[in-house]
Amino acid sequence: MIRLEKRPSPSQGWTAATPLLAVALTMLAGGAMFALLGKDPLAAIRTIFWDPLFGEFAWYFRGQLLVKGGPLILIAIGLSLGFRAGIWNIGAEGQYIMGALAGAGLGLALYPDAGRWVFPLMVAAGAAGGWAWAMIPAILKVRFRTNEILVSLLLVYVAQNLLASAALGWLRNPEGAGFPGSRNLSQWPAAANPELIPGTGMHWGVVAAFLAVIGAHVLLSRHQLGYHIRLAGQAPRAARFAGVSPGRLTVFCMGVSGALAGMAGLFEVTGPAGQISIDFASGYGFTAIIVAFLGRLHPVGILLAGLLMALTYVGGDNAATNLGLPAAAIQAFQGMLLFFLLSVDVLTNYRIRFGRREIA
Amino acid sequence: MDALVSINWVLLAASLMVAATPILLAATGELVVERAGVLNLGVEGMMILGAISGFAVGVRTGAPILGFAAAALAGAALSLLFGLLTQILLSNQVATGLALTLFGLGLSALLGQGYVGIKTPVLADWNVPVLSDIPVIGPVLFRHDPILYLSLLLVAGVWAFLRHTRAGLILRAVGESHDAAHALGYRVVAIRLAAIAFGGALAGMGGAYISLVRVPQWTEGMTAGAGWIALAIVVFASWKPWRVLLGAYLFGGIAVLQLNLQAAGLKVPVEILSMSPYLVTILVLVIISSDRSRAALSAPAALGRTFHASS
Numbered sequence: 001m002i003r004l005e006k007r008p009s010p011s012q013g014w015t016a017a018t019p020l021l022a023v024a025l026t027m028l029a030g031g032a033m034f035a036l037l038g039k040d041p042l043a044a045i046r047t048i049f050w051d052p053l054f055g056e057f058a059w060y061f062r063g064q065l066l067v068k069g070g071p072l073i074l075i076a077i078g079l080s081l082g083f084r085a086g087i088w089n090i091g092a093e094g095q096y097i098m099g100a101l102a103g104a105g106l107g108l109a110l111y112p113d114a115g116r117w118v119f120p121l122m123v124a125a126g127a128a129g130g131w132a133w134a135m136i137p138a139i140l141k142v143r144f145r146t147n148e149i150l151v152s153l154l155l156v157y158v159a160q161n162l163l164a165s166a167a168l169g170w171l172r173n174p175e176g177a178g179f180p181g182s183r184n185l186s187q188w189p190a191a192a193n194p195e196l197i198p199g200t201g202m203h204w205g206v207v208a209a210f211l212a213v214i215g216a217h218v219l220l221s222r223h224q225l226g227y228h229i230r231l232a233g234q235a236p237r238a239a240r241f242a243g244v245s246p247g248r249l250t251v252f253c254m255g256v257s258g259a260l261a262g263m264a265g266l267f268e269v270t271g272p273a274g275q276i277s278i279d280f281a282s283g284y285g286f287t288a289i290i291v292a293f294l295g296r297l298h299p300v301g302i303l304l305a306g307l308l309m310a311l312t313y314v315g316g317d318n319a320a321t322n323l324g325l326p327a328a329a330i331q332a333f334q335g336m337l338l339f340f341l342l343s344v345d346v347l348t349n350y351r352i353r354f355g356r357r358e359i360a
Numbered sequence: 361m362d363a364l365v366s367i368n369w370v371l372l373a374a375s376l377m378v379a380a381t382p383i384l385l386a387a388t389g390e391l392v393v394e395r396a397g398v399l400n401l402g403v404e405g406m407m408i409l410g411a412i413s414g415f416a417v418g419v420r421t422g423a424p425i426l427g428f429a430a431a432a433l434a435g436a437a438l439s440l441l442f443g444l445l446t447q448i449l450l451s452n453q454v455a456t457g458l459a460l461t462l463f464g465l466g467l468s469a470l471l472g473q474g475y476v477g478i479k480t481p482v483l484a485d486w487n488v489p490v491l492s493d494i495p496v497i498g499p500v501l502f503r504h505d506p507i508l509y510l511s512l513l514l515v516a517g518v519w520a521f522l523r524h525t526r527a528g529l530i531l532r533a534v535g536e537s538h539d540a541a542h543a544l545g546y547r548v549v550a551i552r553l554a555a556i557a558f559g560g561a562l563a564g565m566g567g568a569y570i571s572l573v574r575v576p577q578w579t580e581g582m583t584a585g586a587g588w589i590a591l592a593i594v595v596f597a598s599w600k601p602w603r604v605l606l607g608a609y610l611f612g613g614i615a616v617l618q619l620n621l622q623a624a625g626l627k628v629p630v631e632i633l634s635m636s637p638y639l640v641t642i643l644v645l646v647i648i649s650s651d652r653s654r655a656a657l658s659a660p661a662a663l664g665r666t667f668h669a670s671s
Contacts, residue, residue, distance in 0.1 A: 004450070004668065006668065037470075088454055090458060140642075140646055143650075144646050144649050144650035145649045145650070146642075146645050146646050146649040146650075147592075147595060147645065147649065149401065149454070150588060150591055150592045150595070150641075150642075150645060151642050151645065153585075153588050154585065154588060154589070154592070154638045154641055154642050155638070155642070156585075157584065157585045157635065157638045158635045158638050158639060161631040161632075161634050161635040162631065162635070164631050165629055165630075165631035165632075169629070286462060289458055289462070290459075290462065293455060326469075326470055326473055327469075328466055328467075328469030328470040328472075328473070328580070329466075329470050330466075331462075331465065331466030331469060331470075332463060332466030332467045332469075332470050333466070334462065334466065335459060335462040335463025335464070335465070335466045335467070336463060338455075338458075338459040338462060338463070339441070339445065339456075339459050339463060342445055342449075342451040342452065342455055342456050342459060343444075343445050343449045343451060345449075345451055346449040346450055346451070349450070350450065
């Protein structure tokens with residue numbers, strides 16, 4: 001007879017070990033999936049996890065790691081604050097799009113100004129765009145108790161439609177011969193978000209991601225607000241008695257995650273993506289949910305998880321070109337990782353006992 | 361006004377029912393799951409997996425009805441993965457539901473590789489004798505495929521089950537207070553797993569209805585938020601089966617009307633029209649949840665809470 005016994009407090013050791021265990025299990029199950037697809041599982045795993053770091057073309061892939069990891073980390077840090085407090089913003093994809101639209105819209109309104117203040121203004125507009133989009137579910141939740149999960153998610157589809165109308169209409173490049181897509185922002189020096197150190201993939205978005213990691217760490221471990229966030233998640237009733245306002249916490253957590261997602265969108269549209277286009281949204285907002293959980297909602301954990309998830313993107317591209325592995329396989333692989341993580345979490349919170357239970 | 365005049369309202373009413381059916385199926389399933397006290401946010405993932413499995417089997421066998429059976433099985437299988445994690449490994453239901461959606465989207469894209477741009481044999485409409493010849497009402501109500509009628513039967517069945525059977529009473533008891541139900545000797549986990557599998561099967565069939573009847577084709581991410589709208593409709597319905605029917609048909613009406621307005625060339629940007637179903641869903645959610653007494657009273661009390669028999 002196997003049964004679970006609740007631990008008085010979560011196991012420290014397992015908290016750190018479960019993500020590694022989940023990654024190992026995902027590699028096994030993923031290998032089986034690749035074998036079913038008719039690929040050599042060992043070769044697939046090596047192409048995804050080893051070659052980008054230490055293979056022949058690692059000099060190129062290592063840069064891509066930060067390019068993909070930056071937005072994931074930036075978004076996941078924001079989401080983790082809310083998730084800790086039991087506030088579920090799962091519409092970061094929409095906030096990411098709206099940040100990019102707001103920032104790029106402001107920048108294109110200023111075109112062709114060459115002032116040094118164009119880019120900082122665009123970053124601020126990007127943050128404001130994401131923030132405003134996240135405020136819709138936040139205020140509806142506070143004012144009308146509307147479920148923020150559903151509203152934030154439904155707004156993703158609204159944002160995607162706005163993105164399409166921008167790319168085809170109001171932000172379309174007037175000199176683009178009628179093709180969809182905006183002016184190329186990465187080729188306009190005042191608005192560009194270039195690679196800061198050649199070959200590293202480091203751009204302003206990555207810098208912002210690192211700053212967000214530090215900021216979140218300080219907030220959660222040193223600041224009263226961070227304490228309130230943790231308290232509201234672990235003991236909502238105690239938090240209310242202690243005078244923590246759930247409404248203000250909701251507005252704060254949703255606002256921060258929206259603003260960070262919006263900034264991530266802006267850094268992407270001015271850098272790696274280069275322009276507003278119909279297929280600009282790439283799912284970072286959803287993958288960041290996996291990153292936040294994989295990183296145990298802890299800032300440093302998220303940093304590592306973001307880099308690992310970036311590796312699956314980069315390695316997945318590599319496997320797509322070299323082994324003909326479909327791109328969707330990586331998406332399934334990432335979903336699998338979250339599954340395994342959630343299932344091995346049982347070890348953190350419960351002890352497994354064998355044998356019959358004795359009568360007390 | 362020209363745009364409104366040029367729309368064929370009889371055809372619109374008939375296609376309204378077709379547009380509403382995927383959401384009706386998924387929402388009816390999710391209603392049973394939530395009445396058992398489980399919040400499965402993976403409806404979108406189960407629908408899209410149902411869409412591709414149903415489509416693939418429909419194409420391979422040439423029998424769409426087998427496709428629906430396969431979709432129900434696939435949806436139930438995926439939902440039992442959710443059940444295993446949340447009921448036995450005691451994981452967080454919100455996070456696990458999200459994982460289910462992300463995984464379902466990826467897996468379906470993977471399975472659907474060879475099926476893009478292929479046509480499927482369509483499900484033949486089943487004209488109800490005599491009734492289908494009535495003018496106006498006939499074409500609107502009685503010239504549909506069997507699955508659409510099945511979805512209506514399921515709503516009635518779920519209503520009768522929850523309201524008039526002992527098993528339905530036990531399921532509701534589990535959803536209101538799992539500790540009390542456990543103390544009475546009911547097997548909370550087994551009952552919840554059964555509810556989850558039922559919800560998964562219906563979500564899978566709802567997805568297959570999109571790929572086999574409504575569109576009928578396979579494209580990646582073709583459910584386009586239908587699963588999330590189904591979740592919203594359960595809230596809108598205050599967890600009552602007949603109101604799910606009302607909500608789904610209301611939504612179907614908006615979805616069809618906006619498509620017709622697009623086709624009729626109304627002077628509103630296409631993107632505004634395509635986002636309208638989502639905006640209306642949000643608006644309806646706000647109206648329902650702002651009524652404090654009703655929303656709080658009708659939600660199953662144990663919804664989303666983890667059950668662990670500690671004693």
